[in-house]
Amino acid sequence: MSELMVFDEVREAIVMSGGEEIQKCMQCGVCAGSCPWGRMEEKSEFNIRAMFHMGRLGYDGYESDDYLFACTTCNQCAVRCPRGIKIPDVVRAMRSVIAETGGIPKNLKAVLGSINSQGNPWSQERGERTAWMKGVEVPEYTPDKEYLLFVCCTSAYDGRSQKVARSVVELLQAAGVSFGIIGVEEQCCGESVRKIGAEEDFTRLAEYNIGLYNKKGVKKIITTSPHCYYTFKNEYPEFGGEFEVYHYTQLLDELMAHGKLKLSKPVGGKVIYHEPCYLGRHSKAFDAPRNLMSSVPELQLVEFEGNKDNSLCCSGGGARIWMETRAGQRFSDVKIKEAAEKEAQVVATACPYCIVMLEDSLKNLNKDDVMTVRDISEILRESL
Numbered sequence: 416m417s418e419l420m421v422f423d424e425v426r427e428a429i430v431m432s433g434g435e436e437i438q439k440c441m442q443c444g445v446c447a448g449s450c451p452w453g454r455m456e457e458k459s460e461f462n463i464r465a466m467f468h469m470g471r472l473g474y475d476g477y478e479s480d481d482y483l484f485a486c487t488t489c490n491q492c493a494v495r496c497p498r499g500i501k502i503p504d505v506v507r508a509m510r511s512v513i514a515e516t517g518g519i520p521k522n523l524k525a526v527l528g529s530i531n532s533q534g535n536p537w538s539q540e541r542g543e544r545t546a547w548m549k550g551v552e553v554p555e556y557t558p559d560k561e562y563l564l565f566v567c568c569t570s571a572y573d574g575r576s577q578k579v580a581r582s583v584v585e586l587l588q589a590a591g592v593s594f595g596i597i598g599v600e601e602q603c604c605g606e607s608v609r610k611i612g613a614e615e616d617f618t619r620l621a622e623y624n625i626g627l628y629n630k631k632g633v634k635k636i637i638t639t640s641p642h643c644y645y646t647f648k649n650e651y652p653e654f655g656g657e658f659e660v661y662h663y664t665q666l667l668d669e670l671m672a673h674g675k676l677k678l679s680k681p682v683g684g685k686v687i688y689h690e691p692c693y694l695g696r697h698s699k700a701f702d703a704p705r706n707l708m709s710s711v712p713e714l715q716l717v718e719f720e721g722n723k724d725n726s727l728c729c730s731g732g733g734a735r736i737w738m739e740t741r742a743g744q745r746f747s748d749v750k751i752k753e754a755a756e757k758e759a760q761v762v763a764t765a766c767p768y769c770i771v772m773l774e775d776s777l778k779n780l781n782k783d784d785v786m787t788v789r790d791i792s793e794i795l796r797e798s799l
């Protein structure tokens with residue numbers, strides 16, 4: 416086989432895996448200049464422009480864990496790309512070519528194994544999926560309920576994140592929302608599976624979930640995580656799953672506007688909002704979280720220098736939450752340092768991955784005595 420044929424085959428495999436937009440790239444480098452990896456204290460080798468160059472020409476050299484799996488799919492580069500290339504989709508396609516040959520990082524293989532055997536990425540028992548419901552009562556979803564509440568795997572199993580699921584439930588109940596959960600029959604939405612590049616596993620999950628929801632009569636879904644929200648809303652329609660999907664902040668914002676959610680107790684202090692990439696830049700839901708927090712009596716809301724489309728990612732997306740990131744290269748450290756400079760007492764966010772990453776940085780930087788990380792739902796619940 417000639418070298419040229421090998422190069423063509425690699426490029427064609429990327430195109431066939433959904434990365435056809437790589438062919439529109441003009442190598443201007445705006446993406447690499449926008450990417451947070453290039454702005455960290457410790458220089459990273461990862462360069463998205465160079466990776467596209469290698470992929471387009473079918474060159475080797477981008478397949479290593481630290482290169483191909485560096486991208487957090489934060490979309491910062493894509494909002495600036497002059498060719499409008501959906502860069503995270505091309506990254507996903509490049510990963511899926513490598514994933515087919517088994518070339519994915521060891522940690523991510525464990526994540527996939529856990530999802531395939533237990534329906535969640537955290538190596539937890541399938542039967543424990545509803546363990547988060549300590550102290551709250553949530554009915555089973557039946558067709559007379561308006562919404563299915565889908566609790567992200569992280570909020571279902573992680574002790575810290577379970578508090579977020581309970582806060583969301585209490586807020587929905589306070590606003591009189593008709594909702595229920597499916598529970599142990601549920602499986603992960605598959606967002607990380609797709610970001611890893613395991614397309615077959617993602618297709619199987621999406622088809623299972625869509626079949627389950629249709630069988631149960633689900634029409635509307637509320638999610639606790641922006642990642643599940645994005646996946647149900649934007650990726651399930653490819654597999655025939657047509658649902659009306661809300662991230663909980665969007666629904667609560669609507670309920671508040673209609674006088675159904677009332678916040679009355681003061682929650683004082685300076686709160687800085689960290690924008691989850693899949694709620695903000697990917698979904699453009701910029702207003703709902705801010706409207707909600709601005710309605711809490713005595714809460715002083717402040718912004719990071721980079722916010723909305725320019726917000727800096729926490730570094731947990733694109734399955735990076737399961738990978739090691741060296742000190743000096745952690746985006747969440749930069750966020751905590753800026754929050755401390757601005758004398759914020761609380762970093763508020765609305766994503767389970769962001770909470771994990773930001774709380775790790777809080778501890779690593781010894782800032783946990785002056786600042787806390789809270790989900791918006793926890794602040795709102797305190798204000799009921």
Ligand code: SF4
Nearest residue numbers: 440441443444446496
């Ligand atoms: S910004 Fe867009 S066109 Fe420019 S190098 Fe990056 S992907 Fe290619």
Ligand code: SF4
Nearest residue numbers: 450486487489490492
């Ligand atoms: S999506 Fe984010 S992390 Fe990935 S290349 Fe673009 S800017 Fe960098």
